[in-house]
Amino acid sequence: RKEVEQDPGPFNVPEGATVAFNCTYSNSASQSFFWYRQDCRKEPKLLMSVYSSGNEDGRFTAQLNRASQYISLLIRDSKLSDSATYLCVVNCADSGAGSYQLTFGKGTKLSVIP
Amino acid sequence: SAVISQKPSRDICQRGTSLTIQCQVDSQVTMMFWYRQQPGQSLTLIATANQGSEATYESGFVIDKFPISRPNLTFSTLTVSNMSPEDSSIYLCSVQTGRSNNEQFFGPGTRLTVL
Numbered sequence: 001r002k003e004v005e006q007d008p009g010p011f012n013v014p015e016g017a018t019v020a021f022n023c024t025y026s027n028s029a030s031q032s033f034f035w036y037r038q039d040c041r042k043e044p045k046l047l048m049s050v051y052s053s054g055n056e057d058g059r060f061t062a063q064l065n066r067a068s069q070y071i072s073l074l075i076r077d078s079k080l081s082d083s084a085t086y087l088c089v090v091n092c093a094d095s096g097a098g099s100y101q102l103t104f105g106k107g108t109k110l111s112v113i114p
Numbered sequence: 115s116a117v118i119s120q121k122p123s124r125d126i127c128q129r130g131t132s133l134t135i136q137c138q139v140d141s142q143v144t145m146m147f148w149y150r151q152q153p154g155q156s157l158t159l160i161a162t163a164n165q166g167s168e169a170t171y172e173s174g175f176v177i178d179k180f181p182i183s184r185p186n187l188t189f190s191t192l193t194v195s196n197m198s199p200e201d202s203s204i205y206l207c208s209v210q211t212g213r214s215n216n217e218q219f220f221g222p223g224t225r226l227t228v229l
Contacts, residue, residue, distance in 0.1 A: 031216075032217075034217065041225075042223075043206055043220040043221060043222050043223050044157065044206075044220050045220070046115070046217055046219065049217060087156065087157075101159060101162075102159070102216070102218055104158075
């Protein structure tokens with residue numbers, strides 16, 4: 001079973017739409033959770049950390065469900081500039097590299113259409 | 115977040131040669147890492163670059179193929195040795211500043227093509 005699974009998409013949505021991405025992780029000992037965005041031919045950039053109580057940053061809302069080992073990202077009022085691949089990232093605390101190793105999902109591609 | 119630069123940004127190399135990639139950070143950081151992202155794939159951790167000691171390699175990666183240096187808290191190099199076309203990939207360094215929550219920040223990457 002893959003450690004971090006995401007729907008690869010693509011999600012094609014009109015401007016202004018609300019879109020949700022989901023992610024599941026297999027390691028119940030995971031402690032930190034993130035969403036990164038990666039534009040074509042660019043490096044991943046941290047979008048937001050995901051906290052147990054859920055958190056919001058402008059149009060972006062992240063939720064964590066530890067019992068179901070499930071993370072979500074909601075984007076409201078989509079903009080053209082939101083088009084990118086969104087990577088679900090999990091810190092697996094019991095990995096060989098200690099508490100620093102991040103495990104990346106393959107990403108969900110979003111295209112926001114005019 | 116830290117400002118991270120990588121050199122070269124891209125290269126095309128011949129089979130059997132080696133390439134050293136440099137990663138420079140504008141501030142001292144506790145942890146530095148090297149990742150690989152093959153076409154259409156997600157990121158895979160190659161190793162953790164440890165300052166003053168040997169790097170810690172992940173399963174499937176060995177020092178002879180990917181020697182790493184980290185002479186100080188702002189700089190690291192990754193060498194891709196005896197390259198084959200299967201090594202064609204984007205190589206990224208990342209840093210963890212140690213401020214909070216194990217967040218990592220990535221350099222712009224080095225796009226390597228091996229002919």
